[in-house]
Amino acid sequence: xxxxxxxxxxxxxxxxxxxxxxxxxxxxxxxxxxxxxxxxxxxxxxxxxxxxxxxxxxxxxxxxxxxxxxxxxxxxxxxxxxxxxxxxxxxxxxxxxxxxxxxxxxxxxxxxxxxxxxxxxxxxxxxxxxxxxxxxxxxxxxxxxxxxxxxxxxxxxxxxxxxxxxxxxxxxxxxxxxxxxxxxxxxxxxxxxxxxxxxxxxxxxxxxxxxxxxxxxxxxxxxxxxxxxxxxxxxxxxxxxxxxxxxxxxxxxxxxxxxxxxxxxxxxxxxxxxxxxxxxxxxxxxxxxxxxxxxxxxxxxxxxxxxxxxxxxxxxxxxxxxxxxxxxxxxxxxxxxxxxxxxxxxxxxxx
Amino acid sequence: xxxxxxxxxxxxxxxxxxxxxxxxxxxxxxxxxxxxxxxxxxxxxxxxxxxxxxxxxxxxxxxxxxxxxxxxxxxxxxxxxxxxxxxxxxxxxxxxxxxxxxxxxxxxxxxxxxxxxxxxxxxxxxxxxxxxxxxxxxxxxxxxxxxxxxxxxxxxxxxxxxxxxxxxxxxxxxxxxxxxxxxxxxxxxxxxxxxxxxxxxxxxxxxxxxxxxxxxxxxxxxxxxxxxxxxxxxxxxxxxxxxxxxxxxxxxxxxxxxxxxxxxxxxxxxxxxxxxxxxxxxxxxxxxxxxxxxxxxxxxxxxxxxxxxxxxxxxxxxxxxxxxxxxxxxxxxxxxxxx
Numbered sequence: 001x002x003x004x005x006x007x008x009x010x011x012x013x014x015x016x017x018x019x020x021x022x023x024x025x026x027x028x029x030x031x032x033x034x035x036x037x038x039x040x041x042x043x044x045x046x047x048x049x050x051x052x053x054x055x056x057x058x059x060x061x062x063x064x065x066x067x068x069x070x071x072x073x074x075x076x077x078x079x080x081x082x083x084x085x086x087x088x089x090x091x092x093x094x095x096x097x098x099x100x101x102x103x104x105x106x107x108x109x110x111x112x113x114x115x116x117x118x119x120x121x122x123x124x125x126x127x128x129x130x131x132x133x134x135x136x137x138x139x140x141x142x143x144x145x146x147x148x149x150x151x152x153x154x155x156x157x158x159x160x161x162x163x164x165x166x167x168x169x170x171x172x173x174x175x176x177x178x179x180x181x182x183x184x185x186x187x188x189x190x191x192x193x194x195x196x197x198x199x200x201x202x203x204x205x206x207x208x209x210x211x212x213x214x215x216x217x218x219x220x221x222x223x224x225x226x227x228x229x230x231x232x233x234x235x236x237x238x239x240x241x242x243x244x245x246x247x248x249x250x251x252x253x254x255x256x257x258x259x260x261x262x263x264x265x266x267x268x269x270x271x272x273x274x275x276x277x278x279x280x281x282x283x284x285x286x287x288x289x290x291x292x293x294x295x296x297x298x299x300x301x302x303x304x305x306x307x308x309x310x311x312x313x314x315x316x317x318x319x320x321x322x323x324x325x326x327x328x329x330x331x332x333x334x335x336x337x338x339x340x341x342x343x344x345x346x347x348x349x350x351x
Numbered sequence: 352x353x354x355x356x357x358x359x360x361x362x363x364x365x366x367x368x369x370x371x372x373x374x375x376x377x378x379x380x381x382x383x384x385x386x387x388x389x390x391x392x393x394x395x396x397x398x399x400x401x402x403x404x405x406x407x408x409x410x411x412x413x414x415x416x417x418x419x420x421x422x423x424x425x426x427x428x429x430x431x432x433x434x435x436x437x438x439x440x441x442x443x444x445x446x447x448x449x450x451x452x453x454x455x456x457x458x459x460x461x462x463x464x465x466x467x468x469x470x471x472x473x474x475x476x477x478x479x480x481x482x483x484x485x486x487x488x489x490x491x492x493x494x495x496x497x498x499x500x501x502x503x504x505x506x507x508x509x510x511x512x513x514x515x516x517x518x519x520x521x522x523x524x525x526x527x528x529x530x531x532x533x534x535x536x537x538x539x540x541x542x543x544x545x546x547x548x549x550x551x552x553x554x555x556x557x558x559x560x561x562x563x564x565x566x567x568x569x570x571x572x573x574x575x576x577x578x579x580x581x582x583x584x585x586x587x588x589x590x591x592x593x594x595x596x597x598x599x600x601x602x603x604x605x606x607x608x609x610x611x612x613x614x615x616x617x618x619x620x621x622x623x624x625x626x627x628x629x630x631x632x633x634x635x636x637x638x639x640x641x642x643x644x645x646x647x648x649x650x651x652x653x654x655x656x657x658x659x660x661x662x663x664x665x666x667x668x669x670x671x672x673x674x675x676x677x678x679x680x681x682x683x684x685x686x687x688x689x690x
Binding site: 078079080092093097098099100109110111112114117119126127139142163164165166240249289312313315317 | 425443453455456457462463465470478480483485486490508511513516575577579581586588632659662663
């Protein structure tokens with residue numbers, strides 16, 4: 001399968017944190033052809049193993065891209081059938097007003113997010129954002145009907161199909177971090193063409209947006225020698241300071257900071273330079289808030305790296321990436337993995 | 352389906368061509384005369400039995416939207432609003448730019464990089480921009496011109512218990528009603544007029560009324576609807592599923608009470624549900640029509656639309672059907688010279 005086709009299937013799929021099973025089959029069927037073993041663990045992580053080329057006792061590298069997305073959850077049903085809701089994961093309430101949504105009730109139900117219309121507001125309200133608690137979802141049924149179809153606690157996703165923009169750029173919901181899974185997929189295909197000693201675990205993790213539960217338990221089970229999170233980084237836009245962001249189309253951000261193993265990170269940049277793969281530095285002195293953080297503190301500690309795909313408008317339903325960055329990130333990962341041998345790892349991990 | 356084609360077409364005020372072309376292709380074989388005036392209004396006449404008075408039925412073709420005002424140094428598009436658009440509904444939405452409908456998105460700053468007080472404040476238009484995926488100013492300039500119209504990118508969806516979601520239901524629903532009236536009513540003389548630029552100040556309707564010089568006008572609209580359960584009923588402008596909304600007063604017209612009472616009488620005699628439009632906010636083409644030349648009496652009959660002027664407005668098919676039934680009954684009464 002073409003990597004972009006998979007990305008489109010994943011982004012158009014619906015899997016709020018804790019409810020990722022809806023896209024599990026898409027991931028399994030894509031990775032199955034390229035992996036030696038594939039399994040789904042208790043929390044719902046999809047683990048695809050591609051074995052190394054040498055003897056047994058290979059070193060293990062775990063790649064993590066998270067399959068969950070931010071979303072909403074049903075809180076209450078009004079007398080006219082309108083649904084009150086709250087958020088799962090970090091959401092700017094201003095990005096929710098006027099959205100079309102899918103309420104995942106007994107069946108998928110179309111709805112529209114509304115609020116008091118501006119004509120009926122006091123003019124002083126016009127410069128204030130509408131609070132999420134003042135918004136409602138209209139699924140077009142009476143309260144009686146809604147109660148038959150929807151339960152408190154049902155999840156809700158924004159209705160959005162992946163949109164092709166100019167060149168290689170695409171806009172979609174959930175590119176954070178289905179783009180990371182696309183990188184994993186591109187990487188497993190690349191590794192089919194390159195000799196590598198390490199056993200590589202391609203893990204699509206669950207619940208990153210709320211607790212990183214998937215990366216924690218996945219890393220515990222695999223117990224890798226190196227853990228690499230593939231997530232998204234803040235893309236440059238006019239309202240953000242350049243030093244906080246990475247530019248679209250200029251390769252992955254390689255994260256620097258306490259969450260990241262310094263020697264491995266140095267090796268990663270050396271590989272990028274050797275193969276002429278563009279990259280950018282992304283500074284994150286503390287815990288990264290990615291699966292790299294979860295992996296770093298699993299068991300007795302796992303040396304971790306983090307690669308970020310530049311992405312604009314993070315946590316909106318119109319996130320934008322450049323597909324070129326998916327290719328570059330996957331290439332860098334593949335060449336990095338190939339550069340680590342059972343014998344060289346020890347030296348790389350020395351402080 | 353006609354309402355799908357009408358709502359998915361782009362017709363931001365001043366740029367109604369795509370909508371106008373659909374309407375003309377639908378009605379051209381059903382009218383005795385059809386002309387496009389110098390502003391872009393479509394003025395049609397259907398000849399039936401002679402009546403002493405001249406009746407005009409109107410619907411505006413245009414919709415609210417955006418217009419490109421600048422292309423910045425990295426190829427992002429700055430824009431302004433055309434017509435009444437609440438700036439708060441723009442964030443995190445897809446749009447279609449220009450004649451080629453180039454897809455773009457209106458993004459927003461990541462929540463992670465915001466201070467808490469930021470997300471309690473509405474973003475201003477000058478803080479927003481459209482990202483079409485161009486990598487440079489030059490690339491964007493090859494695709495987009497300053498002044499290009501931008502419409503919401505939103506499809507027609509039927510959902511729930513007989514509801515419809517689309518952009519521009521204000522006023523493609525009025526256009527649809529008038530198109531069907533022109534197609535199906537054959538023995539009554541009336542002017543059917545589709546106007547331009549209602550949303551930016553009732554521009555087309557004055558000149559159209561000047562040309563037609565009607566005695567009675569019926570303005571068809573999609574109007575404000577907000578029917579929350581805990582609201583006092585006098586604060587509810589219209590309800591969904593309670594039938595056509597008949598205007599009392601708005602910012603542009605104090606509607607003729609005699610005509611209104613006749614219409615209500617017609618609705619009651621024909622068992623057609625109706626409601627009053629209980630707000631004085633907003634205005635429509637009636638404002639210009641009733642004061643053109645020597646003046647005329649007008650009524651506005653609307654299909655209630657939730658989330659009006661947004662990319663996802665919602666109406667009910669039963670309200671549409673009841674509005675259409677009422678219109679046919681009014682036209683029959685007009686033919687009997689009893690309106």
